Amino acid sequence: MTSSEEHSLLSGVRRDFPILQRTVHGRPLIYLDNAATTQKPRAVLDVIDNYYTDKNANIHRGVHVLSEEATNAYNDARHGIQTFLNARSDREIIFTRNSTESINLVANSFGRNNIKSGDEILITHMEHHSNIVPWQMLSEQVNAKLKIAPIDDRGQLIMDEFEALLTSRTKLVSVVHLSNSLGTINPVKEIVDLAHDNGVPVLLDGSQAVYHMPVDVQSLDCDFYVCTGHKLYGPTGVGVLYGKETILESMPPYQGGGDMIRAVSFEKTTYADLPQKFEAGTPNIAGVVGLGAAVKYLRNIGFSRIAPHESDLLAYGTEALSSVPGLRLIGTADKKASILSFVMSGAHPHDIGTIVDREGVAIRTGHHCTQPVMDRFGIPATARASFAMYNTRQDIDALVQALERVREVFPS
Amino acid sequence: MTGLRELYQEVILDHNKHPRNYGETDGADYQADGYNPLCGDRLVVYLKVHEGKITEVTFVGSGCAISKASASLMTDAVKGLSLTAAKELFDQFHTMITDKVERDFPEELGKLAVLAGVRDYPTRIKCASLAWHTLRSALDNNKGSVSTE
Numbered sequence: 431m432t433s434s435e436e437h438s439l440l441s442g443v444r445r446d447f448p449i450l451q452r453t454v455h456g457r458p459l460i461y462l463d464n465a466a467t468t469q470k471p472r473a474v475l476d477v478i479d480n481y482y483t484d485k486n487a488n489i490h491r492g493v494h495v496l497s498e499e500a501t502n503a504y505n506d507a508r509h510g511i512q513t514f515l516n517a518r519s520d521r522e523i524i525f526t527r528n529s530t531e532s533i534n535l536v537a538n539s540f541g542r543n544n545i546k547s548g549d550e551i552l553i554t555h556m557e558h559h560s561n562i563v564p565w566q567m568l569s570e571q572v573n574a575k576l577k578i579a580p581i582d583d584r585g586q587l588i589m590d591e592f593e594a595l596l597t598s599r600t601k602l603v604s605v606v607h608l609s610n611s612l613g614t615i616n617p618v619k620e621i622v623d624l625a626h627d628n629g630v631p632v633l634l635d636g637s638q639a640v641y642h643m644p645v646d647v648q649s650l651d652c653d654f655y656v657c658t659g660h661k662l663y664g665p666t667g668v669g670v671l672y673g674k675e676t677i678l679e680s681m682p683p684y685q686g687g688g689d690m691i692r693a694v695s696f697e698k699t700t701y702a703d704l705p706q707k708f709e710a711g712t713p714n715i716a717g718v719v720g721l722g723a724a725v726k727y728l729r730n731i732g733f734s735r736i737a738p739h740e741s742d743l744l745a746y747g748t749e750a751l752s753s754v755p756g757l758r759l760i761g762t763a764d765k766k767a768s769i770l771s772f773v774m775s776g777a778h779p780h781d782i783g784t785i786v787d788r789e790g791v792a793i794r795t796g797h798h799c800t801q802p803v804m805d806r807f808g809i810p811a812t813a814r815a816s817f818a819m820y821n822t823r824q825d826i827d828a829l830v831q832a833l834e835r836v837r838e839v840f841p842s
Numbered sequence: 843m844t845g846l847r848e849l850y851q852e853v854i855l856d857h858n859k860h861p862r863n864y865g866e867t868d869g870a871d872y873q874a875d876g877y878n879p880l881c882g883d884r885l886v887v888y889l890k891v892h893e894g895k896i897t898e899v900t901f902v903g904s905g906c907a908i909s910k911a912s913a914s915l916m917t918d919a920v921k922g923l924s925l926t927a928a929k930e931l932f933d934q935f936h937t938m939i940t941d942k943v944e945r946d947f948p949e950e951l952g953k954l955a956v957l958a959g960v961r962d963y964p965t966r967i968k969c970a971s972l973a974w975h976t977l978r979s980a981l982d983n984n985k986g987s988v989s990t991e
Binding site: 780795 | 881
Protein backbone atom coordinates (compact mmCIF):
# COMPACT_ATOMS: atom_id res chain seq x y z
CA MET A 431 0.00 0.00 0.00
CA THR A 432 1.51 3.32 -1.04
CA SER A 433 1.29 6.47 0.96
CA SER A 434 -1.10 8.10 -1.50
CA GLU A 435 -3.60 5.28 -1.07
CA GLU A 436 -3.22 5.39 2.70
CA HIS A 437 -3.78 9.10 2.48
CA SER A 438 -6.96 8.73 0.47
CA LEU A 439 -8.37 6.45 3.19
CA LEU A 440 -10.31 4.57 0.57
CA SER A 441 -8.87 1.13 1.24
CA GLY A 442 -11.54 0.60 3.92
CA VAL A 443 -14.20 1.32 1.32
CA ARG A 444 -13.70 -2.10 -0.24
CA ARG A 445 -15.21 -3.73 2.80
CA ASP A 446 -18.48 -1.88 2.13
CA PHE A 447 -18.94 -3.81 -1.14
CA PRO A 448 -19.75 -7.47 -0.43
CA ILE A 449 -19.30 -8.59 -4.04
CA LEU A 450 -15.62 -7.64 -3.98
CA GLN A 451 -15.04 -10.60 -1.66
CA ARG A 452 -16.03 -13.18 -4.26
CA THR A 453 -13.76 -15.15 -6.52
CA VAL A 454 -13.89 -15.72 -10.29
CA HIS A 455 -12.23 -18.80 -11.83
CA GLY A 456 -10.73 -19.44 -8.40
CA ARG A 457 -9.12 -16.01 -8.19
CA PRO A 458 -10.11 -12.87 -6.32
CA LEU A 459 -12.46 -10.73 -8.42
CA ILE A 460 -10.76 -7.63 -9.84
CA TYR A 461 -13.69 -5.55 -11.04
CA LEU A 462 -12.67 -2.99 -13.67
CA ASP A 463 -15.96 -2.62 -15.56
CA ASN A 464 -17.31 0.32 -13.60
CA ALA A 465 -18.20 2.42 -16.62
CA ALA A 466 -20.75 -0.30 -17.46
CA THR A 467 -22.07 -0.49 -13.92
CA THR A 468 -20.66 0.03 -10.45
CA GLN A 469 -21.00 -2.43 -7.57
CA LYS A 470 -23.39 -1.73 -4.71
CA PRO A 471 -22.37 -1.00 -1.12
CA ARG A 472 -23.97 -2.83 1.79
CA ALA A 473 -25.78 0.41 2.73
CA VAL A 474 -27.73 0.28 -0.56
CA LEU A 475 -28.44 -3.45 -0.38
CA ASP A 476 -29.72 -3.10 3.19
CA VAL A 477 -32.04 -0.22 2.37
CA ILE A 478 -33.61 -2.11 -0.53
CA ASP A 479 -33.97 -5.23 1.60
CA ASN A 480 -35.47 -3.19 4.42
CA TYR A 481 -37.88 -1.47 2.06
CA TYR A 482 -39.37 -4.76 0.88
CA THR A 483 -39.15 -6.39 4.31
CA ASP A 484 -40.62 -3.57 6.33
CA LYS A 485 -42.15 -0.77 4.27
CA ASN A 486 -43.50 -2.17 1.02
CA ALA A 487 -46.65 -0.35 -0.10
CA ASN A 488 -47.70 1.72 -3.07
CA ILE A 489 -46.93 5.39 -2.68
CA HIS A 490 -49.21 8.47 -2.79
CA ARG A 491 -52.81 8.60 -1.61
CA GLY A 492 -52.62 5.61 0.74
CA VAL A 493 -53.89 6.50 4.20
CA HIS A 494 -52.34 3.52 5.97
CA VAL A 495 -49.02 3.54 7.77
CA LEU A 496 -47.05 1.49 5.24
CA SER A 497 -48.08 3.72 2.36
CA GLU A 498 -47.14 6.79 4.34
CA GLU A 499 -43.73 5.33 5.20
CA ALA A 500 -43.09 4.24 1.61
CA THR A 501 -44.15 7.68 0.32
CA ASN A 502 -41.83 9.38 2.79
CA ALA A 503 -38.90 7.15 1.81
CA TYR A 504 -39.57 7.90 -1.87
CA ASN A 505 -39.80 11.66 -1.28
CA ASP A 506 -36.69 11.64 0.92
CA ALA A 507 -34.77 10.00 -1.93
CA ARG A 508 -35.93 12.71 -4.32
CA HIS A 509 -34.76 15.32 -1.88
CA GLY A 510 -31.43 13.47 -1.60
CA ILE A 511 -30.93 13.61 -5.38
CA GLN A 512 -31.89 17.28 -5.40
CA THR A 513 -29.15 17.99 -2.85
CA PHE A 514 -26.69 15.72 -4.67
CA LEU A 515 -27.12 17.64 -7.95
CA ASN A 516 -27.76 20.94 -6.17
CA ALA A 517 -31.05 21.53 -7.96
CA ARG A 518 -33.12 24.51 -6.80
CA SER A 519 -36.18 22.43 -6.03
CA ASP A 520 -37.14 18.78 -5.75
CA ARG A 521 -39.83 19.50 -8.35
CA GLU A 522 -36.95 19.57 -10.83
CA ILE A 523 -36.02 15.92 -10.16
CA ILE A 524 -37.93 13.36 -12.25
CA PHE A 525 -37.38 9.65 -11.71
CA THR A 526 -37.12 7.50 -14.85
CA ARG A 527 -35.77 4.03 -15.62
CA ASN A 528 -32.30 5.16 -16.71
CA SER A 529 -30.45 7.89 -18.60
CA THR A 530 -31.79 6.52 -21.88
CA GLU A 531 -35.37 7.03 -20.77
CA SER A 532 -34.54 10.49 -19.45
CA ILE A 533 -33.20 11.50 -22.87
CA ASN A 534 -36.18 9.93 -24.63
CA LEU A 535 -38.49 11.87 -22.33
CA VAL A 536 -36.84 15.15 -23.33
CA ALA A 537 -36.81 14.18 -27.03
CA ASN A 538 -40.48 13.25 -27.05
CA SER A 539 -41.82 16.00 -24.85
CA PHE A 540 -39.54 19.02 -25.19
CA GLY A 541 -38.32 17.97 -28.62
CA ARG A 542 -41.66 17.53 -30.32
CA ASN A 543 -42.90 20.78 -28.82
CA ASN A 544 -39.92 22.91 -29.77
CA ILE A 545 -38.10 21.35 -32.68
CA LYS A 546 -39.62 21.84 -36.11
CA SER A 547 -38.85 21.15 -39.73
CA GLY A 548 -35.48 22.60 -40.74
CA ASP A 549 -34.29 23.03 -37.13
CA GLU A 550 -31.04 21.50 -35.93
CA ILE A 551 -29.98 19.45 -32.91
CA LEU A 552 -26.27 19.59 -32.10
CA ILE A 553 -24.48 16.64 -30.50
CA THR A 554 -20.84 15.47 -30.55
CA HIS A 555 -18.97 12.61 -32.15
CA MET A 556 -18.33 11.00 -28.76
CA GLU A 557 -21.96 10.44 -27.71
CA HIS A 558 -23.27 7.15 -26.40
CA HIS A 559 -25.92 5.63 -28.68
CA SER A 560 -28.51 6.74 -26.11
CA ASN A 561 -27.68 10.36 -26.92
CA ILE A 562 -27.75 9.77 -30.68
CA VAL A 563 -30.68 7.50 -31.51
CA PRO A 564 -33.48 9.43 -29.72
CA TRP A 565 -32.43 12.58 -31.62
CA GLN A 566 -32.27 10.69 -34.91
CA MET A 567 -35.78 9.38 -34.30
CA LEU A 568 -37.04 12.86 -33.44
CA SER A 569 -35.27 14.37 -36.46
CA GLU A 570 -36.97 11.88 -38.74
CA GLN A 571 -40.37 12.59 -37.21
CA VAL A 572 -40.18 16.38 -37.45
CA ASN A 573 -37.78 16.65 -40.38
CA ALA A 574 -35.03 18.26 -38.31
CA LYS A 575 -31.28 17.82 -38.80
CA LEU A 576 -28.77 16.20 -36.48
CA LYS A 577 -25.41 17.99 -36.46
CA ILE A 578 -22.26 16.34 -35.14
CA ALA A 579 -19.41 18.33 -33.58
CA PRO A 580 -16.11 16.56 -34.37
CA ILE A 581 -13.41 15.33 -31.98
CA ASP A 582 -9.63 15.32 -32.38
CA ASP A 583 -7.19 12.39 -32.38
CA ARG A 584 -6.95 12.46 -28.61
CA GLY A 585 -10.71 12.24 -28.22
CA GLN A 586 -11.33 15.88 -27.34
CA LEU A 587 -14.18 17.98 -28.62
CA ILE A 588 -12.94 20.57 -31.13
CA MET A 589 -14.48 23.65 -29.60
CA ASP A 590 -14.03 25.95 -32.63
CA GLU A 591 -15.96 23.50 -34.77
CA PHE A 592 -18.60 23.08 -32.09
CA GLU A 593 -19.05 26.84 -31.95
CA ALA A 594 -19.24 27.09 -35.73
CA LEU A 595 -22.04 24.52 -35.77
CA LEU A 596 -24.13 26.58 -33.34
CA THR A 597 -26.43 28.58 -35.60
CA SER A 598 -29.80 30.27 -35.55
CA ARG A 599 -31.26 26.92 -36.66
CA THR A 600 -29.89 25.09 -33.58
CA LYS A 601 -32.74 24.39 -31.17
CA LEU A 602 -31.01 22.04 -28.71
CA VAL A 603 -27.48 21.02 -27.75
CA SER A 604 -27.10 17.56 -26.19
CA VAL A 605 -23.61 16.61 -25.02
CA VAL A 606 -22.04 13.94 -22.87
CA HIS A 607 -20.39 15.29 -19.71
CA LEU A 608 -17.84 12.45 -19.53
CA SER A 609 -17.29 10.01 -22.40
CA ASN A 610 -17.80 6.35 -21.49
CA SER A 611 -15.45 4.99 -24.15
CA LEU A 612 -12.73 7.67 -24.13
CA GLY A 613 -12.82 9.02 -20.58
CA THR A 614 -12.82 12.59 -21.92
CA ILE A 615 -14.32 15.22 -19.61
CA ASN A 616 -16.00 17.82 -21.78
CA PRO A 617 -15.83 21.55 -20.99
CA VAL A 618 -19.55 21.55 -20.24
CA LYS A 619 -19.69 24.95 -18.56
CA GLU A 620 -18.14 26.53 -21.64
CA ILE A 621 -20.54 24.56 -23.86
CA VAL A 622 -23.57 25.73 -21.87
CA ASP A 623 -22.41 29.36 -21.95
CA LEU A 624 -21.78 29.26 -25.70
CA ALA A 625 -25.16 27.68 -26.37
CA HIS A 626 -26.99 30.11 -24.09
CA ASP A 627 -25.29 33.05 -25.81
CA ASN A 628 -27.11 31.76 -28.89
CA GLY A 629 -30.34 31.20 -26.98
CA VAL A 630 -30.04 27.40 -27.24
CA PRO A 631 -30.94 25.10 -24.33
CA VAL A 632 -28.52 22.34 -23.32
CA LEU A 633 -28.94 18.76 -22.14
CA LEU A 634 -25.94 17.15 -20.43
CA ASP A 635 -25.63 13.37 -20.25
CA GLY A 636 -24.00 12.83 -16.87
CA SER A 637 -24.25 9.03 -16.71
CA GLN A 638 -20.49 8.64 -16.30
CA ALA A 639 -19.76 11.96 -14.62
CA VAL A 640 -21.87 11.69 -11.49
CA TYR A 641 -19.80 9.00 -9.80
CA HIS A 642 -16.45 10.61 -10.58
CA MET A 643 -17.00 14.28 -9.76
CA PRO A 644 -19.36 16.65 -7.96
CA VAL A 645 -22.08 18.03 -10.24
CA ASP A 646 -23.82 21.32 -9.54
CA VAL A 647 -26.61 21.90 -12.05
CA GLN A 648 -27.13 25.49 -10.90
CA SER A 649 -23.55 26.50 -11.44
CA LEU A 650 -23.44 24.61 -14.77
CA ASP A 651 -26.71 26.36 -15.65
CA CYS A 652 -27.63 23.44 -17.94
CA ASP A 653 -31.29 23.09 -18.84
CA PHE A 654 -31.41 19.30 -18.50
CA TYR A 655 -29.07 16.85 -16.79
CA VAL A 656 -29.56 13.09 -16.96
CA CYS A 657 -27.95 10.26 -15.02
CA THR A 658 -28.60 6.65 -14.09
CA GLY A 659 -28.71 4.98 -10.69
CA HIS A 660 -26.74 1.85 -11.39
CA LYS A 661 -23.55 3.71 -12.27
CA LEU A 662 -23.93 5.73 -9.07
CA TYR A 663 -23.45 2.69 -6.81
CA GLY A 664 -27.25 2.36 -6.79
CA PRO A 665 -29.64 -0.23 -8.21
CA THR A 666 -30.54 -0.82 -11.85
CA GLY A 667 -33.89 0.35 -13.21
CA VAL A 668 -33.86 3.87 -11.84
CA GLY A 669 -32.63 7.01 -13.57
CA VAL A 670 -32.90 10.74 -13.10
CA LEU A 671 -33.91 13.65 -15.25
CA TYR A 672 -33.11 17.09 -13.89
CA GLY A 673 -34.79 19.93 -15.73
CA LYS A 674 -35.16 23.61 -14.97
CA GLU A 675 -38.58 24.09 -13.44
CA THR A 676 -39.82 26.66 -15.95
CA ILE A 677 -38.88 24.38 -18.85
CA LEU A 678 -40.40 21.28 -17.29
CA GLU A 679 -43.57 23.29 -16.60
CA SER A 680 -43.84 24.19 -20.28
CA MET A 681 -43.45 20.58 -21.44
CA PRO A 682 -46.36 18.21 -22.11
CA PRO A 683 -46.43 14.85 -20.29
CA TYR A 684 -44.36 12.03 -21.80
CA GLN A 685 -46.60 9.15 -20.74
CA GLY A 686 -50.17 9.16 -19.55
CA GLY A 687 -51.61 7.11 -16.72
CA GLY A 688 -52.01 6.99 -12.99
CA ASP A 689 -50.17 9.34 -10.64
CA MET A 690 -49.56 11.97 -13.34
CA ILE A 691 -53.05 13.45 -13.21
CA ARG A 692 -54.97 15.91 -11.09
CA ALA A 693 -58.43 14.92 -12.28
CA VAL A 694 -59.73 12.62 -14.98
CA SER A 695 -63.07 12.52 -16.69
CA PHE A 696 -63.88 11.08 -20.08
CA GLU A 697 -64.16 14.62 -21.41
CA LYS A 698 -60.97 16.08 -20.03
CA THR A 699 -57.91 15.30 -17.92
CA THR A 700 -55.88 17.85 -16.03
CA TYR A 701 -52.32 16.95 -15.24
CA ALA A 702 -50.56 16.83 -11.91
CA ASP A 703 -47.90 19.36 -10.97
CA LEU A 704 -44.19 18.65 -11.16
CA PRO A 705 -42.65 16.19 -10.68
CA GLN A 706 -45.62 13.79 -10.81
CA LYS A 707 -46.59 15.05 -14.26
CA PHE A 708 -43.70 13.03 -15.66
CA GLU A 709 -44.00 9.97 -13.43
CA ALA A 710 -46.95 8.02 -14.77
CA GLY A 711 -47.71 4.69 -13.11
CA THR A 712 -46.21 3.03 -10.06
CA PRO A 713 -42.52 3.88 -10.11
CA ASN A 714 -39.53 1.72 -9.12
CA ILE A 715 -39.99 2.63 -5.46
CA ALA A 716 -37.35 0.25 -4.09
CA GLY A 717 -34.94 1.43 -6.78
CA VAL A 718 -35.51 5.08 -5.96
CA VAL A 719 -35.07 4.41 -2.25
CA GLY A 720 -31.90 2.44 -3.01
CA LEU A 721 -30.58 5.30 -5.14
CA GLY A 722 -31.29 7.66 -2.26
CA ALA A 723 -29.12 5.45 -0.05
CA ALA A 724 -26.39 5.39 -2.71
CA VAL A 725 -26.06 9.17 -2.95
CA LYS A 726 -26.10 9.40 0.83
CA TYR A 727 -23.26 6.87 0.94
CA LEU A 728 -21.37 8.83 -1.73
CA ARG A 729 -21.85 12.10 0.13
CA ASN A 730 -20.55 10.57 3.35
CA ILE A 731 -17.34 9.51 1.64
CA GLY A 732 -17.15 12.72 -0.36
CA PHE A 733 -15.66 13.59 -3.71
CA SER A 734 -12.88 15.40 -1.87
CA ARG A 735 -11.56 11.90 -1.10
CA ILE A 736 -12.83 10.03 -4.17
CA ALA A 737 -11.44 12.43 -6.79
CA PRO A 738 -7.76 12.37 -5.71
CA HIS A 739 -7.89 8.60 -5.32
CA GLU A 740 -9.34 8.09 -8.79
CA SER A 741 -6.92 10.54 -10.37
CA ASP A 742 -4.08 8.57 -8.75
CA LEU A 743 -5.53 5.40 -10.32
CA LEU A 744 -5.76 7.14 -13.70
CA ALA A 745 -2.15 8.32 -13.58
CA TYR A 746 -0.84 4.99 -12.30
CA GLY A 747 -2.97 3.01 -14.77
CA THR A 748 -1.99 5.17 -17.74
CA GLU A 749 1.68 4.63 -17.00
CA ALA A 750 1.29 0.92 -16.27
CA LEU A 751 -0.68 0.19 -19.44
CA SER A 752 1.63 2.32 -21.58
CA SER A 753 4.47 0.00 -20.59
CA VAL A 754 2.69 -3.05 -22.06
CA PRO A 755 4.32 -3.82 -25.46
CA GLY A 756 2.06 -3.15 -28.43
CA LEU A 757 -0.67 -1.52 -26.35
CA ARG A 758 -2.21 1.74 -27.55
CA LEU A 759 -4.52 3.89 -25.45
CA ILE A 760 -7.61 5.24 -27.23
CA GLY A 761 -8.64 8.53 -25.62
CA THR A 762 -5.81 10.60 -24.21
CA ALA A 763 -7.57 13.89 -23.49
CA ASP A 764 -5.97 16.46 -21.20
CA LYS A 765 -9.01 16.28 -18.97
CA LYS A 766 -9.88 12.66 -18.34
CA ALA A 767 -11.57 10.46 -15.79
CA SER A 768 -10.39 7.03 -14.68
CA ILE A 769 -11.37 5.18 -17.86
CA LEU A 770 -8.69 3.49 -19.97
CA SER A 771 -9.71 2.25 -23.41
CA PHE A 772 -7.03 0.41 -25.33
CA VAL A 773 -6.17 -1.87 -28.23
CA MET A 774 -3.27 -4.33 -28.51
CA SER A 775 -1.46 -5.24 -31.71
CA GLY A 776 -2.17 -8.83 -32.74
CA ALA A 777 -4.91 -9.37 -30.17
CA HIS A 778 -8.57 -8.54 -30.71
CA PRO A 779 -10.31 -6.89 -27.72
CA HIS A 780 -12.67 -9.85 -27.43
CA ASP A 781 -9.77 -12.25 -26.98
CA ILE A 782 -8.16 -9.88 -24.49
CA GLY A 783 -11.39 -9.85 -22.48
CA THR A 784 -11.67 -13.64 -22.36
CA ILE A 785 -8.05 -14.14 -21.33
CA VAL A 786 -8.01 -11.55 -18.53
CA ASP A 787 -11.34 -12.88 -17.27
CA ARG A 788 -9.62 -16.22 -16.64
CA GLU A 789 -7.28 -14.29 -14.36
CA GLY A 790 -10.25 -12.90 -12.44
CA VAL A 791 -10.07 -9.47 -14.08
CA ALA A 792 -13.38 -8.10 -15.39
CA ILE A 793 -13.05 -5.54 -18.18
CA ARG A 794 -15.39 -4.61 -21.02
CA THR A 795 -14.68 -5.19 -24.69
CA GLY A 796 -16.56 -4.02 -27.74
CA HIS A 797 -17.79 -0.70 -29.08
CA HIS A 798 -19.23 0.44 -25.72
CA CYS A 799 -22.39 1.70 -27.45
CA THR A 800 -20.25 4.33 -29.20
CA GLN A 801 -19.81 2.95 -32.70
CA PRO A 802 -19.12 6.40 -34.21
CA VAL A 803 -16.15 6.74 -31.81
CA MET A 804 -14.80 3.39 -33.00
CA ASP A 805 -15.22 4.52 -36.63
CA ARG A 806 -13.47 7.80 -35.83
CA PHE A 807 -10.42 5.88 -34.60
CA GLY A 808 -10.67 3.26 -37.35
CA ILE A 809 -11.03 0.33 -34.96
CA PRO A 810 -13.84 -2.21 -34.53
CA ALA A 811 -13.67 -2.26 -30.74
CA THR A 812 -11.55 -1.53 -27.69
CA ALA A 813 -10.83 -3.19 -24.38
CA ARG A 814 -11.75 -0.88 -21.53
CA ALA A 815 -10.69 -0.82 -17.89
CA SER A 816 -12.66 1.68 -15.83
CA PHE A 817 -11.97 2.43 -12.17
CA ALA A 818 -14.22 3.35 -9.28
CA MET A 819 -13.54 4.46 -5.73
CA TYR A 820 -12.93 0.91 -4.45
CA ASN A 821 -10.23 0.05 -6.99
CA THR A 822 -6.58 0.04 -6.00
CA ARG A 823 -3.16 0.17 -7.62
CA GLN A 824 -2.97 -3.57 -6.95
CA ASP A 825 -6.01 -4.06 -9.20
CA ILE A 826 -4.12 -2.32 -12.00
CA ASP A 827 -1.06 -4.50 -11.34
CA ALA A 828 -3.33 -7.55 -11.68
CA LEU A 829 -4.63 -6.23 -15.01
CA VAL A 830 -1.11 -5.66 -16.32
CA GLN A 831 -0.16 -9.19 -15.25
CA ALA A 832 -3.23 -10.57 -17.00
CA LEU A 833 -2.27 -8.65 -20.14
CA GLU A 834 1.05 -10.47 -20.05
CA ARG A 835 -0.96 -13.69 -20.41
CA VAL A 836 -2.58 -12.11 -23.50
CA ARG A 837 0.90 -11.50 -24.90
CA GLU A 838 1.83 -15.13 -24.29
CA VAL A 839 -1.13 -16.33 -26.36
CA PHE A 840 -0.91 -13.53 -28.94
CA PRO A 841 2.71 -12.40 -29.32
CA SER A 842 2.77 -8.90 -30.78
CA MET B 843 -13.83 -26.54 -18.25
CA THR B 844 -11.67 -25.91 -21.27
CA GLY B 845 -8.49 -24.03 -20.39
CA LEU B 846 -7.20 -21.04 -22.30
CA ARG B 847 -4.56 -23.08 -24.10
CA GLU B 848 -7.21 -25.46 -25.39
CA LEU B 849 -9.43 -22.58 -26.45
CA TYR B 850 -6.59 -20.88 -28.26
CA GLN B 851 -5.02 -23.95 -29.86
CA GLU B 852 -2.14 -23.60 -32.27
CA VAL B 853 -4.40 -24.37 -35.22
CA ILE B 854 -6.72 -21.51 -34.23
CA LEU B 855 -3.88 -19.07 -33.68
CA ASP B 856 -2.38 -20.08 -37.03
CA HIS B 857 -5.66 -19.59 -38.93
CA ASN B 858 -6.16 -16.26 -37.14
CA LYS B 859 -2.74 -15.04 -38.20
CA HIS B 860 -2.79 -16.55 -41.67
CA PRO B 861 -6.44 -16.89 -42.68
CA ARG B 862 -7.01 -19.23 -45.64
CA ASN B 863 -9.19 -18.28 -48.59
CA TYR B 864 -9.16 -14.65 -47.52
CA GLY B 865 -10.38 -12.13 -50.08
CA GLU B 866 -13.28 -11.22 -52.30
CA THR B 867 -14.40 -13.49 -55.13
CA ASP B 868 -15.21 -11.84 -58.43
CA GLY B 869 -18.42 -13.10 -59.95
CA ALA B 870 -19.52 -15.03 -56.88
CA ASP B 871 -22.78 -16.96 -57.29
CA TYR B 872 -23.72 -16.46 -53.67
CA GLN B 873 -22.67 -13.86 -51.15
CA ALA B 874 -23.85 -12.79 -47.68
CA ASP B 875 -22.87 -10.35 -44.91
CA GLY B 876 -22.61 -11.46 -41.31
CA TYR B 877 -22.66 -9.13 -38.34
CA ASN B 878 -22.32 -9.63 -34.62
CA PRO B 879 -23.72 -6.48 -33.00
CA LEU B 880 -22.31 -7.47 -29.60
CA CYS B 881 -18.71 -7.02 -30.65
CA GLY B 882 -18.99 -5.31 -34.03
CA ASP B 883 -17.50 -8.25 -35.96
CA ARG B 884 -18.40 -8.18 -39.63
CA LEU B 885 -17.63 -10.56 -42.44
CA VAL B 886 -18.66 -11.35 -45.97
CA VAL B 887 -18.70 -14.87 -47.40
CA TYR B 888 -18.47 -15.45 -51.20
CA LEU B 889 -19.35 -18.72 -52.95
CA LYS B 890 -19.01 -20.12 -56.43
CA VAL B 891 -21.15 -23.17 -57.12
CA HIS B 892 -20.92 -25.50 -60.11
CA GLU B 893 -23.29 -28.44 -60.65
CA GLY B 894 -24.43 -28.36 -57.02
CA LYS B 895 -20.91 -28.29 -55.58
CA ILE B 896 -19.05 -25.47 -53.88
CA THR B 897 -16.08 -24.85 -56.12
CA GLU B 898 -14.82 -21.69 -54.51
CA VAL B 899 -15.41 -20.06 -51.12
CA THR B 900 -13.70 -17.01 -49.66
CA PHE B 901 -14.31 -14.48 -46.93
CA VAL B 902 -13.29 -10.99 -45.84
CA GLY B 903 -13.88 -9.24 -42.55
CA SER B 904 -12.56 -8.29 -39.17
CA GLY B 905 -13.03 -10.06 -35.90
CA CYS B 906 -11.49 -11.79 -32.93
CA ALA B 907 -9.20 -14.80 -33.23
CA ILE B 908 -12.06 -17.24 -32.74
CA SER B 909 -14.28 -15.72 -35.42
CA LYS B 910 -11.48 -15.28 -37.93
CA ALA B 911 -10.08 -18.78 -37.40
CA SER B 912 -13.57 -20.24 -37.58
CA ALA B 913 -14.22 -18.50 -40.91
CA SER B 914 -10.88 -19.67 -42.28
CA LEU B 915 -11.37 -23.28 -41.16
CA MET B 916 -14.90 -23.24 -42.53
CA THR B 917 -13.81 -22.20 -46.00
CA ASP B 918 -11.27 -25.05 -46.04
CA ALA B 919 -13.92 -27.49 -44.84
CA VAL B 920 -16.75 -26.69 -47.25
CA LYS B 921 -14.76 -26.32 -50.45
CA GLY B 922 -15.69 -29.18 -52.76
CA LEU B 923 -18.79 -30.15 -50.78
CA SER B 924 -22.26 -30.42 -52.28
CA LEU B 925 -24.73 -27.80 -51.06
CA THR B 926 -26.57 -30.47 -49.07
CA ALA B 927 -23.36 -31.70 -47.45
CA ALA B 928 -22.39 -28.13 -46.55
CA LYS B 929 -25.74 -27.61 -44.82
CA GLU B 930 -25.29 -30.89 -42.94
CA LEU B 931 -21.83 -29.79 -41.85
CA PHE B 932 -23.36 -26.53 -40.61
CA ASP B 933 -25.74 -28.55 -38.41
CA GLN B 934 -22.94 -30.77 -37.08
CA PHE B 935 -20.71 -27.80 -36.34
CA HIS B 936 -23.53 -25.96 -34.62
CA THR B 937 -24.26 -28.97 -32.43
CA MET B 938 -20.59 -29.33 -31.56
CA ILE B 939 -20.20 -25.76 -30.28
CA THR B 940 -23.53 -25.57 -28.45
CA ASP B 941 -24.18 -29.09 -27.19
CA LYS B 942 -23.42 -29.43 -23.51
CA VAL B 943 -23.24 -33.22 -23.69
CA GLU B 944 -19.75 -34.69 -24.15
CA ARG B 945 -19.74 -36.95 -27.19
CA ASP B 946 -17.49 -37.96 -30.03
CA PHE B 947 -17.64 -35.58 -32.93
CA PRO B 948 -18.66 -36.88 -36.36
CA GLU B 949 -15.62 -37.58 -38.49
CA GLU B 950 -16.78 -35.10 -41.09
CA LEU B 951 -15.93 -32.26 -38.72
CA GLY B 952 -12.23 -33.09 -39.00
CA LYS B 953 -10.09 -30.08 -38.16
CA LEU B 954 -13.16 -28.10 -37.13
CA ALA B 955 -13.09 -30.02 -33.84
CA VAL B 956 -10.42 -27.61 -32.58
CA LEU B 957 -13.27 -25.13 -32.04
CA ALA B 958 -15.20 -27.44 -29.70
CA GLY B 959 -13.70 -25.63 -26.69
CA VAL B 960 -15.90 -22.56 -27.20
CA ARG B 961 -18.76 -24.58 -25.69
CA ASP B 962 -17.30 -23.71 -22.31
CA TYR B 963 -17.21 -19.99 -23.15
CA PRO B 964 -20.86 -19.10 -23.73
CA THR B 965 -20.03 -15.48 -24.55
CA ARG B 966 -17.78 -16.67 -27.38
CA ILE B 967 -20.05 -19.19 -29.13
CA LYS B 968 -21.33 -16.48 -31.44
CA CYS B 969 -17.77 -15.65 -32.48
CA ALA B 970 -17.33 -19.21 -33.73
CA SER B 971 -20.76 -19.41 -35.35
CA LEU B 972 -20.82 -16.07 -37.21
CA ALA B 973 -19.07 -17.36 -40.36
CA TRP B 974 -21.29 -20.42 -40.45
CA HIS B 975 -24.51 -18.45 -40.10
CA THR B 976 -23.26 -16.21 -42.89
CA LEU B 977 -22.50 -19.23 -45.08
CA ARG B 978 -25.95 -20.60 -44.37
CA SER B 979 -27.48 -17.30 -45.33
CA ALA B 980 -25.46 -17.25 -48.56
CA LEU B 981 -26.52 -20.81 -49.39
CA ASP B 982 -30.13 -19.86 -48.81
CA ASN B 983 -29.41 -17.26 -51.44
CA ASN B 984 -30.20 -14.52 -49.01
CA LYS B 985 -28.33 -11.52 -50.29
CA GLY B 986 -29.19 -9.55 -47.19
CA SER B 987 -27.36 -9.38 -43.91
CA VAL B 988 -27.39 -12.02 -41.17
CA SER B 989 -26.96 -11.09 -37.53
CA THR B 990 -26.05 -13.33 -34.59
CA GLU B 991 -28.60 -11.53 -32.43
